[in-house]
Amino acid sequence: MDVVETARRLWRTRVPSVVRERANHVRAARREAAWRKSRDLGDLRRMDPFSTWGSSRGGPIDRVYINQFVEKNAADLRGRALEVMDDHYLKRYGTGVTQIDILDVDDTNPRATFHADIVDAPNIPDDTFECVVLTQVLPLVYDGRAALRTAHRILVPGGVLLATTGGISRIAPLESPVYGHWWHYTSMSAKRLSEEVFGEGNVEVETYGNVLAATGFLFGLGLHDLSMEELSVRDPAYEVTIAIRAVKRV
Numbered sequence: 001m002d003v004v005e006t007a008r009r010l011w012r013t014r015v016p017s018v019v020r021e022r023a024n025h026v027r028a029a030r031r032e033a034a035w036r037k038s039r040d041l042g043d044l045r046r047m048d049p050f051s052t053w054g055s056s057r058g059g060p061i062d063r064v065y066i067n068q069f070v071e072k073n074a075a076d077l078r079g080r081a082l083e084v085m086d087d088h089y090l091k092r093y094g095t096g097v098t099q100i101d102i103l104d105v106d107d108t109n110p111r112a113t114f115h116a117d118i119v120d121a122p123n124i125p126d127d128t129f130e131c132v133v134l135t136q137v138l139p140l141v142y143d144g145r146a147a148l149r150t151a152h153r154i155l156v157p158g159g160v161l162l163a164t165t166g167g168i169s170r171i172a173p174l175e176s177p178v179y180g181h182w183w184h185y186t187s188m189s190a191k192r193l194s195e196e197v198f199g200e201g202n203v204e205v206e207t208y209g210n211v212l213a214a215t216g217f218l219f220g221l222g223l224h225d226l227s228m229e230e231l232s233v234r235d236p237a238y239e240v241t242i243a244i245r246a247v248k249r250v
Contacts, residue, residue: 044219052173054222061217064231065208065241066135066164073245076160079130084118084137086111094131101129105179119146127156134163138190140172140179148197148246157250161198165190167207167239168214190242198246209240 053060070077070089077094082101090100101113103121114124118134119141132151141147151161165185172181185193191205209217210233216226217240 049170049218049220050225051220051222052170054217054220054225057220057222058224059222061213061222061226061231062136062166062169062208062241064223064228065243068208069164069206069241069243070133070135070162073160073162076162076245077131077133079156080128081131081133082114082124082129082154083133084135085109089133089135090131097131118150119143121150121154124150124154126153128154130156130159132159132161134161136164136166138163138165138185139169139181139183140175142180142182144183144193145196148194152197152246152248155248157248159248161194161244161246161248163194163244163246165242165244167242168209168217169240170218185242187236187239187242190244194244194246199249202247202249204245206243207236207239207241208234208243209238210235211238214238214240 051057053062066089070093074093074095077090078096078098080099080101081090081094081097082103083090084103085106087100087102090097094100102109102111103114103116103118103124104112105115105117106112107115109115114121116123118137132155134147134151138144138147148161151163155161165183167184167186169184175181187205187207191203194203194205210230212226212233213231
């Protein structure tokens, strides 16, 4: 008989029920104390965040929102599609995608189909993609309008741009020295800028976040610290992530 199963049988048959109840109560109390300790954030009167993005604490808070947005619009991921730097979201959600292209300004990226700056990418032909995915790219692009014009140009008529951008956020420590971290958008600025390129009525913008999510994100908290129920509350006054869906009309 398995040693663990033998121990469990002896525990059930040889140990008095009153002892078992007390032991189980102690174990439950210890588990509760451990859980509370893991949730205890201590004194927030501090100058240093708990981590950079929350990656060491279960994953970044904003990635939950980006995943939710792309998954919600997974039907737009179809045909030939383009993503910047890698194909993470197209691979994860793009069941209708038939061909994936990757755009990267870094010419050392061996997986990139196109090496170009999205602000000016003449080597990408017009009217090519059913979908373009830009997650967290716009804050790192100084001329956001030009980036959107490129996305519009390379989409086929009826094609869709899915883009996300940070609202309430820290400065990107790795990307800013290389690309610059130029903008923190709001839903209003994201919508107006996108409509200037795609036209009024062709752009939908939604926001994700609340005061707890925004505060936690700035402090470098992660998914181990906040529950999905807490993250799911949306308060338009606290825009952690701003999501754009823009359609190139026929």
